[in-house]
Amino acid sequence: MLDEDRLFPSESRTRGIARDLYAGIRDLPIVSPHGHTDPRWFAENKPFPDPAQLFVTPDHYVFRMLCSQGIALTDLGVPRIDGGPTETDGRKIWRLFAKNYHLFRGTPSRMWLDHAFETVFGLSQRLSAENADHHYDHIADCLSKPEFRPRALFERFDIEVIATTESALDDLRWHEMIRKSGWKGRVVTAYRPDSVVDPEFEGFRANIERFGELAGTDATTWTGYLEAHRIRRAFFKSYGATSSDHGHATARTENLAQQEAAALFQKALAGKCSPEEADVFRGHMLTEMARMSLEDGLVLQIHPGSWRNHSAEVMARHGRDKGFDIPTRTDYVKALKPLLDAVGMQPELTVIVFTLDETSYSRELAPLAGAYPALKLGPAWWFFDSPEGMRRYRELTTETAGFYNTVGFNDDTRAFCSIPARHDVARRVDCAYLATLVADGRLAEDEAREVAHDLAYRLAKQAYRL
Template sequence: MTAGPALGPMAGALHERVAGLPIISPHGHCDPRWWAENSAFPNPADLLIKPDHYVFRMLYSQGVPLADLGIGPGGEGRDPREIFKLFVQHWDAFLGTPSRQWLEFTLIRTLGIDTPLSPDTADIVYAQIAEQLASPAFRPRALFDRFGIEVLATTDAATDRLQHHTAIAGSGWLGRIIPTFRPDDVLNPARPNHARALSDLAEMTGSDVACYSDFLDALRDRRSAFRAVGGTATDHDVSDLATCWLDRDAIEALHARAVGGALSGDAARDYYGHMLVEMAQMAAEDGMVMQIHAGSRRNTNAALFASHGPDMGADIPCAIDWGRGLAALLDRVGNNRRLRLILFTLDESSYARELGPMAGHWPCLRIGPPWWFLDSPNGIRRYFDSVVETAGYRNLAGFNDDTRAFLSIPARHDMWRRGVALHLADQVDRGVLTVPDAERLAPYLVRDLALATYKLGAG
């Protein structure tokens, strides 16, 4: 079982060169508690279905209530075996999707399940998975080592106390798990828990966050805390990209309103746009890599959002104007070579139109790999076809899996490695690259580029 398309001779040879390289996972959403405690993973439903919005959004599209999957109101106490059986009843709904490929890879190659999954075998497969998860060989640290992961980054709120990362570092285990600083809750007044996050920031840092200069110092303090336990990057979830730079009086006035919970609409957008520029300036100062994920219209199912809250699979790609949206940020720090800014989009049309040309000019910019809805064999192919001619390879960011589903990481990286091999083989066939060029680029795109982009060391 592979996690991607079949390969011809040239692509197969390139894939063979990189298939066994260590995995670099510099951006994702796994829980650091797993490796701090190293407890057995829970039952198959809690591990493979409930936390994976790729999975439950497809089931929801087939009319399956989220409560029947044990998710949200009414889902409490659902039998995980029944949840798994419900998932298997809709197994064919995943045909043709990368989720199906990832899940099959996970079942067959990661979990060692040789029973074909079907409604008739659901109970058998559930029992086989549960038996594997109870084994010491399937504890988080053992799987991390078995997967050949060189480094894995989690994503953590600015006010996270990082106790799990501290525990990992002090445990004697040699696995490298590092945090990523995600400050949107304290920067964006539109976030529902903005007030609570500000209160937590004040308590953690002993700062008067109502004072704008003290607020900035509190952010610097937290960035330093992340770096102290290995963090090299920040991350920003930006639904409406519109950076701007305000004079001191204007930003202090907006900040006072933000702290008081009285900022919304265009004023909140301007405030957050200014704060993104502040974050870029801090990144240029302290060397942390800045990531912007943009192009998702969040929580488009209003009824589901009201009943279940965010991140229920109803986020949909939307267009982004990168040139105008980043103009203020680039005007202030775009020429600073200490700044490294990785851009991720769900708007494929912007790859060739804006991101490729922009990364091919601005020294700070790198283009992130295909993300979310675009993380697929065809998405990878379109990505390379769209950006390489204007950005080259050195202005890309390598690959990251961006997943909460830890067991899917080998499958996702294998899909990328196959996509790299197919792309490079095609470049050779068309005379764009020589065979030696392709052989040098394959490990670069699979491992070395991500290490360099995220400043993770030589490895």
């Protein structure tokens, strides 16, 4: 299924350069500094339940495409929050997936899936309705073997380090279990405080009260609330965290006077914030988090620009993160100015900004990252982690920010078996881009080899302090 020259330029000389560059980096270890794999997999090291539970039910890239063609999420095994009926027969889910595999033609999901089927499970025939049962039985048989358990795959994929992402309210029990197990695989956490910095998050006050309990302080006062963040960040750091992660609807930042921020916090606790006031509070907390990063060294990641859970019906039935997060237009120049005025010139701070609004790359983000010492530009993310999106990213940002105000690649995935595929795609796309610069006489080949290594490996380790 896999063309050895996939994603390389079609022109023969440039393709040859890309091949040579790729040969020098294809076997580098994987550094996965941001993602959403489940630490429980590595803690318990149990076999994955079945092929459908590995490839279909947990992967919103997969089930959103099937849903777009009228297939019910319940038929794909996606749980309902009310505990109502949903399909549990893995083979039935798999047959439905295989019957509709043609829907993924030309998508990055198709490349990732084919890569996993062939390189992880040794399947060389394209999935179809006709061979669905054969593929299911073969994968299921593999999953029953020790060499396909999570830790063994982690080692087989040559993952040097992987970061999971946990809520500020998480007790990190699975990370504790990993630590006590003696296993040498490096799995670290990341601090995700959305549930306790977003007044519009469901159960906000209860979340704050629980937050205070975990931190051992009264988090319902402004000073106690900030102290709770410091305590919880330190707790996450003790489990390897090197970053915090913030998934706000906008990139808005604010830098309020402390008295004003305290009053707004009390209003949020009382459930009386308007949507505008809630956005102001979220924006101020990004600046507070940046100040805390100067204290404790955590890298600050901002993932804005998504209208999350756009379908009220799906949100009500299945909950968050079920494929209905939609990109929106996002301003960065004005939005980030309060934070950058406060801390943007601090070289010891690292703020990594992502976008789902491609139009902002060359107009806003690359110029910002190309000037402020604290600011770095995250890689093409989510809807744009495709070969075309990654190529456009390089074309739109390199002229202004260069390569060294970016942070390499991260896979940002819940789908464990797609990790090698995603990194392979990124490496191929970067080598193809660098090959064009060499062929055009804009970059020496020895420099291209060094940049390829940096983009595939070194920059992620450096930026995320891993």
